Structures are given as structure tokens and as C-alpha cells.
Amino acid sequence: MSGTLEYRGIQYSVEPAGERRWRWRVSSPACILGLKPEVGEIEGGRDEAVRAAQFAIKGQAQTATGLPE
Numbered sequence: 001m002s003g004t005l006e007y008r009g010i011q012y013s014v015e016p017a018g019e020r021r022w023r024w025r026v027s028s029p030a031c032i033l034g035l036k037p038e039v040g041e042i043e044g045g046r047d048e049a050v051r052a053a054q055f056a057i058k059g060q061a062q063t064a065t066g067l068p069e
Contacts, residue, residue: 007054014049017041022049055069 004013010026017023022045026038042052 005050005053007057009056012053012057014046014053018043022046024049024053024056025055 006012006030007045012024012026012036014022014024021041023039023041039055040052040056
């Protein structure tokens with residue numbers, strides 16, 4: 001299963017990229033300063049790809065605000 005998801009108000013997607021490989025893509029809205037689109041690929045299952053995308057969103061949010069959440 002793939003598709004667009006949302007975490008902390010930021011959209012991301014996960015999609016299969018081969019045998020036990022998943023690609024994730026964070027689509028940061030332009031209205032949020034400091035956030036940028038990000039793409040990654042991970043070996044494992046869909047759950048690992050979801051966690052990787054959410055981790056990227058958390059890291060960008062901390063960088064954008066300068067404060068940890």
C-alpha cells in the first residue's frame with residue numbers, strides 16, 4: 001500500500017521501490033520557512049519507510065524553529 005500521508009501537518013508519501021525496498025518523499029509546503037522537500041529510500045517494510053519519513057519531518061521541524069519539540 002502506498003499513498004499520501006500526513007505527519008505534524010506535513011504531507012509525505014511512501015511507495016515500493018523493489019524487493020523489500022521503499023522510497024519515501026516529504027513534501028514540505030513553501031509557506032513553512034526552513035523546510036524543504038526530501039526523498040529517501042530504505043530497505044525493509046512499509047512501516048520502516050513511514051518511520052524514516054516521520055524522522056525526517058521531525059529533524060526538519062527542529063532545524064526550522066531552532067528548538068526541539
